Amino acid sequence: HGAAADVCRSSRLVATFAAAVMSSDDRGAPQPKRHALVAGLAGLCSGATEAAITMPFNTLKTYCQVQKRGLGLLASTKEIYSLQGMRGFYFGFPVVLLQAAGKSAVRWCAYEQLKASLQAAGAPKASVDFAAGLGAGLTEALLWTTPTDRLKVLRQNEIRSGQNRYSSLIGAARVVATEHGITGLYASIGACGIRQASGVGVRFAIYGRLKAALTTDPPQIWQSALAGGVTGLASTTLNQPLDVIKTRLEAQDGARKEYTSTLQCFRRIVAEEGVSALYRGITPRMVKVSMGQAILFSAYERYTDLIEVVGSCLATALVPRSVGL
Numbered sequence: 001h002g003a004a005a006d007v008c009r010s011s012r013l014v015a016t017f018a019a020a021v022m023s024s025d026d027r028g029a030p031q032p033k034r035h036a037l038v039a040g041l042a043g044l045c046s047g048a049t050e051a052a053i054t055m056p057f058n059t060l061k062t063y064c065q066v067q068k069r070g071l072g073l074l075a076s077t078k079e080i081y082s083l084q085g086m087r088g089f090y091f092g093f094p095v096v097l098l099q100a101a102g103k104s105a106v107r108w109c110a111y112e113q114l115k116a117s118l119q120a121a122g123a124p125k126a127s128v129d130f131a132a133g134l135g136a137g138l139t140e141a142l143l144w145t146t147p148t149d150r151l152k153v154l155r156q157n158e159i160r161s162g163q164n165r166y167s168s169l170i171g172a173a174r175v176v177a178t179e180h181g182i183t184g185l186y187a188s189i190g191a192c193g194i195r196q197a198s199g200v201g202v203r204f205a206i207y208g209r210l211k212a213a214l215t216t217d218p219p220q221i222w223q224s225a226l227a228g229g230v231t232g233l234a235s236t237t238l239n240q241p242l243d244v245i246k247t248r249l250e251a252q253d254g255a256r257k258e259y260t261s262t263l264q265c266f267r268r269i270v271a272e273e274g275v276s277a278l279y280r281g282i283t284p285r286m287v288k289v290s291m292g293q294a295i296l297f298s299a300y301e302r303y304t305d306l307i308e309v310v311g312s313c314l315a316t317a318l319v320p321r322s323v324g325l
Helices: 002-022 036-066 073-090 093-120 125-156 169-180 182-186 189-214 221-251 262-273 275-279 282-324
Strands: none
Touching: 036 073, 036 093, 036 125, 036 221, 036 282, 073 282, 093 125, 093 169, 093 189, 093 282, 125 169, 125 182, 125 189, 125 221, 169 182, 189 221, 189 262, 189 282, 221 262, 221 275, 221 282, 262 275
16 A cells, blocks of 8 residues: 555656646757767766665665565565665675666767757657657667666575675676576566666656756756656656566576566566555665666766866867877
């Protein structure tokens, strides 16, 4: 009941914001295309910052989703602490840090390039952010998120078992590749691809309009954070069932597979545990994603400004030397 109430409240909040935001007319001229290296570096730094802060909620989310006992947030917190202490909330942190930094770099780089291409092609302004985000999310899922998420979930699933097969990043990758082949790293490619594409598309679509409606120029950090936080709530409400399915597929270890595909996993969870099981872990995930997106969007803009300033200073310092030669 608590999860359902959270979903209803979040849905009403998201609907209110979305209605106000989508009705705003974004008449601003297209922003200049950011260099791929700048976008990639800023995305990497902002992703690492977000992962370092939100890691405990990431662990809680996964723990709630893999358990069939229907543990809530408080019960899961107590159980993780009793089993592993404070370090239990950071199981898989090296993979999470690598994943967040890498996927953010891929996401922002792909988004900036796709957005610029769509604008140059004359695509409707209302669809540019969503379409570019959709492509960026699918790109990051294929190149980075799916295999690293598989390693993260396998490690976090050892909180209860007490095993250490996946305690190191390289060791975990070697075990999966040896026992399941390279395709074992892509066990959740269907659910992960749809989740990332839909989630990132919605986030960029809402963020751009919300920021235009709420922020000054240049935007203050709290304005970027608020816009990012709302996008996190929206995307979490939209694709929570896909996240549960993805986690169940990734947590499977061994020759016998309880779940064989995205659709089969969905049907089995609903049949055996009920629809509410698809919303397990939604509270810590909402906190994690909304806080994470608030950090990610606001940090990305600050890191971008910093990198561009540093790059400009370096270029100014190096040009005279080049001319002198």
